[in-house]
Amino acid sequence: MGHEALDRVATPFLALDRSVVEANAARLRAHLDGLGAVLRPHVKTAKSVEVARLLFDGGVGPITVSTLAEAEAFADAGFTDVVYAVGIAPDKLDRVIALRRRGVDLVVLLDSAAQAVEVARASRERGVPVPALVEVDCDGHRGGVLPGDPAVLAIAEALVSGGAELRGVLTHAGESYFAYTPEALTAAAEAERLAAVRVAEDLRAAGHEVPVVSVGSTPTAHAVTDLTGATEVRAGNYVFFDLVMAGIGVCRVDDLALSVVTTVIGHRPDKGWIMTDGGWMATSRDRGTARQPVDQGYGLVADLDGTPYPDLLMTDASQEHGTLSVRPGSAAALPDLPVGTRVRVLPNHACATAAQHDRYHVTSPGSRAVEAVWPRVRGW
Amino acid sequence: MGHEALDRVATPFLALDRSVVEANAARLRAHLDGLGAVLRPHVKTAKSVEVARLLFDGGVGPITVSTLAEAEAFADAGFTDVVYAVGIAPDKLDRVIALRRRGVDLVVLLDSAAQAVEVARASRERGVPVPALVEVDCDGHRGGVLPGDPAVLAIAEALVSGGAELRGVLTHAGESYFAYTPEALTAAAEAERLAAVRVAEDLRAAGHEVPVVSVGSTPTAHAVTDLTGATEVRAGNYVFFDLVMAGIGVCRVDDLALSVVTTVIGHRPDKGWIMTDGGWMATSRDRGTARQPVDQGYGLVADLDGTPYPDLLMTDASQEHGTLSVRPGSAAALPDLPVGTRVRVLPNHACATAAQHDRYHVTSPGSRAVEAVWPRVRGW
Structure with a gap:
């Protein structure tokens, strides 16, 4: 194709082994096959439309993004089923709504009634109901609502009564990056599932529909053995893997x-x-x-x-x-x-x-x- | 000018206080005034033509770069007096020579006879004598030839006899980033000067012309009180400063x-x-x-x-x-x-x-x- 070879490109630069990406993708697909949940890869690692297409046999599929710039670029490439998995800042809702108007099913994340009120307000004012996932904290690693916290119901109520949409719940086992045995990784995956399912059931008990129960991280997605109640699994790093993942045993150095x-x-x-x-x-x-x-x-x-x-x-x-x-x-x-x-x-x-x-x-x-x-x- | 204000631009983003840059630039110019050496700012921190122009009252001047991409971009903006202060990889000499042919006085850095032989070979083969500075190690921090090492003369000889040009010597007090008192910073500056001058004198004693004796780092440039024998001072970080520099006392938090x-x-x-x-x-x-x-x-x-x-x-x-x-x-x-x-x-x-x-x-x-x-x- 006329590209300079690896011994000619100006250094430093990134080399990417395509067949290793394909093998990593096939391995996770095979692991999740039969567990009953959809894989929604996180494109924040590669931030590449071409890499994402490798994960969907050349086509498109559900993705997770970490920025609206990713959502916009992937929308341009035909990816229209998108979860933006960082808590929504109200100032970003204009861009979210613009993407939804383009036909992208972009779903936002939140963990407070303050955010839910803003999402509902924007939905009403712009006439575009924005769907949201409630972030659940399964391991104290970052944000999210703790299972059992009554704030969950207040958030759901603010969304639904205000004109937005409750799409479901999402959790991320950030602490799994510090789990060093297969047993610890499987336990982290189970804790992640249980936290998300618990909150989904609390919401259903209060009369809400909860179509999406989203879990996952690269370590837990490879360790999970039971996805009962979860509808989708997210993982991002696995497309490339790295020495941190090799260090916790999720991959070998050859898989980088x-x-x-x-x-x-x-x-x-x-x-x-x-x-x-x-x-x-x-x-x-x-x-x-x-x-x-x-x-x-x-x-x-x-x-x-x-x-x-x-x-x-x-x-x-x-x-x-x-x-x-x-x-x-x-x-x-x-x-x-x-x-x-x-x-x-x-x-x-x-x-x-x-x-x-x-x-x-x-x-x-x-x-x-x-x-x-x-x-x-x-x-x- | 129609730009969105700081409370509207999509976060996260970089805010840059122009007047703080101007004050930082004026402070270093005033400190070096009368010490007899030219300031050659390192543009690797800002990587911005507009920031560099602030350092030269809107014009151009001598600069240091960390990549050939910087050299090329600054050449496009009229900066033609350029030191590329990372040891030269032979594969990069084609781009160096292309810049020299455009009229840029681009000078490379090296610390081995192997590099000198390659620079000389490229100079001869392309008919463009490439000028080089010999990197001197003043504090064991990174690369460079130790003062007194006979390799210095072999490098100079390989350059001059092979068809390249010996432009001078360059050193960088990388360890000054770990100096925590004014006395330690001034001592680092003096060690930097002495190492460079020593090697320059060894080269002159062997019959070489040494027009350039280049020293400097942000900490030492602000601490130096004697530049006898040095012809230029390099500093980069000072245009913005940061918490590391505040931590060693080179600036205050207000100067960021x-x-x-x-x-x-x-x-x-x-x-x-x-x-x-x-x-x-x-x-x-x-x-x-x-x-x-x-x-x-x-x-x-x-x-x-x-x-x-x-x-x-x-x-x-x-x-x-x-x-x-x-x-x-x-x-x-x-x-x-x-x-x-x-x-x-x-x-x-x-x-x-x-x-x-x-x-x-x-x-x-x-x-x-x-x-x-x-x-x-x-x-x-």
């Missing part, structure tokens, strides 16, 4: 689809360092594995064909400099990488690393050819 | 020009949290103050007019959620901020926070009007 390609620009043998042209501007400042049993620095380092060097990490970063060195305590030797050598850095957190870039260079394992260049959605 | 405007989307009174729509996608994952005596979380929180709330920090972040809470140990009360309230988050690290955005919304202290929207240079 994304890497940052950088070039060696120098050596400090007195310090055991190799310097590259990829700093935190290319990897992000995310050091998610610092909180895990195995700290991977700013990332594991592999050769340009994807084979990791023994215990070689990106251990430090300034804006446009990366420092590679051997994992502390390892007996591995620093590899001999001449100036100009290209390496791949496997990231801690794919969402954060991808966000540093405007595009993906799409390739296949074992090949240096770039099949395509896919843009990312940016901004808000 | 940049903030992230976010909107309150919820509350968790049981946890003492206020939730906003600005997460790490808007602030970056940079937690530079975590290593300082006063940890500022993801940033200090001020109202939309810039007045800080007592001890209110952004204490946690997910991709599109920020958590605000009172500084641990503080007796301050959590302010009452209704859903929809806009706040400003003052960043740990301006370079990293700005990099999460595509543009600045330019304003003045005490005003909510947006005077201009300035784009940032992105990518490599």
